[in-house]
Amino acid sequence: MNIVFLLQSFINGLSIGSVYAIFALGYTLVFSILGIINFAHGAVFTLGAYCTYALAVGDFGLNGLLAGMSLPFRLPFPLALLGGSLLAGGIGVLVERLAFRPLRAKGADPLLALVSSLGVALILVNCLQFLVGAEIYAFPSGIFGSLPMAMVFKMDGKVLAVRTVQIIILVVSLAMLLALAWFMNRTRMGKALQATAENPETASLLGIHVDRYILSTFFISGALGGLSGTLIGASFGLAGPYFGVSYGLKGLAVIVLGGLGSIPGAVLGGLVIGLGEAFLPPDYSSMKEAVAFVMLFVILLARPQGLLGRQTIQKV
Amino acid sequence: MFLENYGFLIVAIVQQALLGMSLWYPLMAGQLSLASIGFYSMGGYIAAIMGTSPAFAAWREALGPALYPVEWLIALAASALLGLAVGIPALRLRGIYLALATIAFVQVLNVVVLVLDVTGGAVGLFGIPQPFESRLGYLWFFGPLLAVMLIFSARLTRTVAGRSFMAIREDELAAQAMGIPTTFEKVRAFVIGCGLAGVVGAMSAPFLNTWNARQSSFDASVACLAYVLIGGARSVWGPLLGAALLVALPEVLRPLKDARLIMNGIVLVVACIYLPQGIAGLLASLRRREVA
Numbered sequence: 306m307n308i309v310f311l312l313q314s315f316i317n318g319l320s321i322g323s324v325y326a327i328f329a330l331g332y333t334l335v336f337s338i339l340g341i342i343n344f345a346h347g348a349v350f351t352l353g354a355y356c357t358y359a360l361a362v363g364d365f366g367l368n369g370l371l372a373g374m375s376l377p378f379r380l381p382f383p384l385a386l387l388g389g390s391l392l393a394g395g396i397g398v399l400v401e402r403l404a405f406r407p408l409r410a411k412g413a414d415p416l417l418a419l420v421s422s423l424g425v426a427l428i429l430v431n432c433l434q435f436l437v438g439a440e441i442y443a444f445p446s447g448i449f450g451s452l453p454m455a456m457v458f459k460m461d462g463k464v465l466a467v468r469t470v471q472i473i474i475l476v477v478s479l480a481m482l483l484a485l486a487w488f489m490n491r492t493r494m495g496k497a498l499q500a501t502a503e504n505p506e507t508a509s510l511l512g513i514h515v516d517r518y519i520l521s522t523f524f525i526s527g528a529l530g531g532l533s534g535t536l537i538g539a540s541f542g543l544a545g546p547y548f549g550v551s552y553g554l555k556g557l558a559v560i561v562l563g564g565l566g567s568i569p570g571a572v573l574g575g576l577v578i579g580l581g582e583a584f585l586p587p588d589y590s591s592m593k594e595a596v597a598f599v600m601l602f603v604i605l606l607a608r609p610q611g612l613l614g615r616q617t618i619q620k621v
Numbered sequence: 622m623f624l625e626n627y628g629f630l631i632v633a634i635v636q637q638a639l640l641g642m643s644l645w646y647p648l649m650a651g652q653l654s655l656a657s658i659g660f661y662s663m664g665g666y667i668a669a670i671m672g673t674s675p676a677f678a679a680w681r682e683a684l685g686p687a688l689y690p691v692e693w694l695i696a697l698a699a700s701a702l703l704g705l706a707v708g709i710p711a712l713r714l715r716g717i718y719l720a721l722a723t724i725a726f727v728q729v730l731n732v733v734v735l736v737l738d739v740t741g742g743a744v745g746l747f748g749i750p751q752p753f754e755s756r757l758g759y760l761w762f763f764g765p766l767l768a769v770m771l772i773f774s775a776r777l778t779r780t781v782a783g784r785s786f787m788a789i790r791e792d793e794l795a796a797q798a799m800g801i802p803t804t805f806e807k808v809r810a811f812v813i814g815c816g817l818a819g820v821v822g823a824m825s826a827p828f829l830n831t832w833n834a835r836q837s838s839f840d841a842s843v844a845c846l847a848y849v850l851i852g853g854a855r856s857v858w859g860p861l862l863g864a865a866l867l868v869a870l871p872e873v874l875r876p877l878k879d880a881r882l883i884m885n886g887i888v889l890v891v892a893c894i895y896l897p898q899g900i901a902g903l904l905a906s907l908r909r910r911e912v913a
Contacts (some may be wrong), residue, residue: 343715344849400719407894416653418891420850424889432883518894550839561721594730598725605708 309463320471323478328533328552329571330485330558331397331526336483337502337566338522339409341418344398345426346530347553351398351546352429352539353531355437356401357389361448361455370436382448382539386477390532397527400425405523426553434546443542446464449473451524474536481532482572485525489568498522502566551594562604564614573612628756634861634868636825641819641848641860642770648854649783650810651790652712655842656723657818659730660704662731662837664696664822669746669832670739671695680737686905689762692823700819701812708811712804715793727837732895734834749826762824767861774842774857786810851892853899862900 328350335343340520359365361382364375380388393604404425408418446454449469460466489495501508501518509515532550559578563570578597585593642661643657671677673691681688711722734740741747753759777783785806788796797803826832845868870888874881896903 322854358674384906404890404893411894411897413893413897417850420843420847421893423892424886424893427885427886427889429886431880431886435880435883525765554724554839557721558725561718565717591736592732595729598728598732601725602729605725606716609714609718 306461308621309460309465312460312514313465315580316471317468318580318583319576320420320475320579321583322576323475323482323576324536325555325559325579326534326572327481327529329556329575330482330568331529331533331564332556333563333568333571334498334522334526334529335564336560337568338498338505338519339405339418341405341415341422342557343400343405343417343523343526344422344553345429346526348426348429348433348554349393349396349400349527349530349549350534350537350552351543351549352534353389353393353527354443354534354543354548355384355433356392356531356544357440357535358444360388361385362445366437366440366442368440369434369436371436372438386532386535389535390528391593392525393531393534394528396429397523397525397530400429400527401520401523403428405610422470430546430549437546439545439570441542441544442538444539448539468540470536470540473490474540477532477536481529482534485529485568494518494521555597558601561601561611562597564611567611567612567613570611570613577612608621622716629677630869630872632756632759632763632828634768634865635760636821636828637848637868638842638861638864639770639821640765640818640845641852641864643814644709644845645849645857645860646786646814647807647811647815648849649777649790650786650798650807650885651793652807652811653716654711654723654811654814655720655846655888656704656707656711656726656811657814657845658837658842659723659727660700660815660818661701661822662727662730662734662827662832662834664700664819665826665829665836666734666740666746666822667696667699667819667834668692668826669749672749672827673746674739675864689824689827696819696823697816700822701816703724703817704812705808708808708815709804712811714809715773723837724842727839731834731837734837737772741833743834744832745835747827748829749830749832751827751830756828759824759828762828763821766820766824771857771861778857781818782806782809847889849899851889851899853901853903855898856901856905859899859901866900866903 328346329331331346331349332342332497335341356498360380363379364373365371367373400422404421405418406585408421452469455466458467488544489499497508497513498518498521500511501513501515501522506513534552537552538548555578559574560571562572563574564578578600581596581600582593585596640657640661643660644654647654668689671680671688680691684691707726709720711726714722731853735743753761778787778894783798785801788801789803789806793803822836825836829836845884848863848867850860850863852859856862867885867888870885871881874884877884892899898905
């Protein structure tokens with residue numbers, strides 16, 4: 306253990322943890338309003354990353370139905386990121402219309418909504434595979450323009466390297482978190498969303514269009530999912546259409562760790578899991594994928610409502 | 622000819638129906654657990670290790686074909702014990718929290734399997750001895766188990782244990798107030814499912830000939846849940862009907878090639894919207910209409 310290792314791990318953990326946080330926020334927003342986990346969120350994450358890729362690179366790769374086709378333009382990365390996130394928001398809305406609204410209209414068992422969202426995830430991911438093939442895509446290195454690949458600091462004769470993409474991730478995620486906090490607490494729409502989350506029936510009596518707010522929630526959730534997908538994709542590359550599955554499960558660990566439906570909880574959970582993974586000693590790096598789930602299992606047994614969750618008292 | 626071509630499919634339907642059923646028991650007690658696939662994976666590894674590892678060569682020599690039932694018993698005992706160890710703390714959780722805890726359990730198990738040497742790491746184990754020449758032969762494994770489980774399930778709905786499960790599903794607090802030991806009953810339903818999943822795993826390792834971490838992917842968990850819900854969670858026939866539909870569907874749709882998985886997703890969504898009680902519920906309502 307030395308100070309450089311600790312500092313490096315801290316930066317790595319903060320950067321990845323902040324992406325986990327914004328990804329998990331998408332789950333939490335939907336959960337707080339509908340009380341249902343949207344299992345298609347991982348698919349939206351993947352699709353958002355691919356949308357940004359297409360906008361920034363201008364083509365759709367070498368395989369699948371869209372092979373060889375290209376867009377007539379290429380966007381600079383910040384615009385592509387914005388565009389990809391908005392498209393992912395649109396996909397989030399699509400998920401709501403296909404998987405959740407028909408069931409809500411019938412007052413069906415929430416368990417069925419879970420399965421239908423898994424069905425929609427299957428449709429989205431396989432459509433994607435159909436269109437762009439199953440191979441791995443890497444964002445080209447020139448995507449961040451003239452920015453250097455990494456910043457290197459020398460400390461105590463040891464090298465501390467911070468990749469530019471990590472800093473971008475951290476800045477974008479923090480900006481997004483602050484924007485969301487402002488939106489939820491300071492704007493009329495955010496307050497209406499909170500009211501809907503608290504009690505949809507009362508909210509609708511107060512003149513809030515519940516269906517419209519549910520749709521907006523799915524849009525915001527999808528956009529956050531797509532944004533985080535792009536950030537992870539830009540950092541590690543897009544590992545095929547099933548890229549989102551493991552992040553989708555990890556995101557579940559994040560929100561339960563923080564407390565289901567709690568926005569600060571999702572942020573805390575994301576950072577805790579990101580840092581937990583980063584501080585894992587190198588000898589145990591093969592166990593990295595288990596960190597989130599071991600933490601989840603432990604917290605569920607010790608404090609089922611999560612770190613910042615409220616204890617619900619069941620009424621008879 | 623038909624049996625030659627479709628032998629694998631028929632056995633796969635029965636095998637998957639049994640897996641669905643392992644999830645059906647906790648669901649009967651109102652507990653959504655996605656742990657089955659983990660116990661299935663563990664049972665499979667037990668059979669795969671006993672079938673291939675040099676350490677068990679003497680056992681294979683001595684037992685001959687009796688090795689298979691021994692594997693089933695060991696898988697049953699191991700799954701039931703681990704199920705008990707996981708179930709007692711986990712079943713304090715309700716609803717989605719339990720589902721997430723069981724997902725976490727399976728994910729941790731997967732990482733452990735990938736790290737250990739005895740399970741063959743990411744490559745897995747292969748060349749597991751096969752007792753039957755033809756695929757259809759495996760019905761001698763799965764068929765009787767399915768028959769026993771169907772009879773057991775049908776009987777269960779008429780026993781005190783089964784009725785307690787259903788009481789907990791309808792209203793856990795009310796069931797507790799009636800004097801039903803809810804924790805005990807929930808753990809009992811969970812352990813029955815775990816044991817069954819373990820045995821199915823031990824039977825499946827020779828059938829599939831190879832065993833690896835992909836057997837317990839999240840997709841496989843989802844598939845099990847889908848069999849039960851699409852078949853009908855309230856009927857003992859549900860898992861079988863659901864597995865028959867969802868396992869056969871990709872084969873029937875083979876001409877669609879890559880689009881068939883998309884069709885699978887569409888079937889899931891449409892079934893959730895239009896068949897909330899599953900196929901079994903649809904059949905029951907058709908029968909009622911005829912009578913009236």
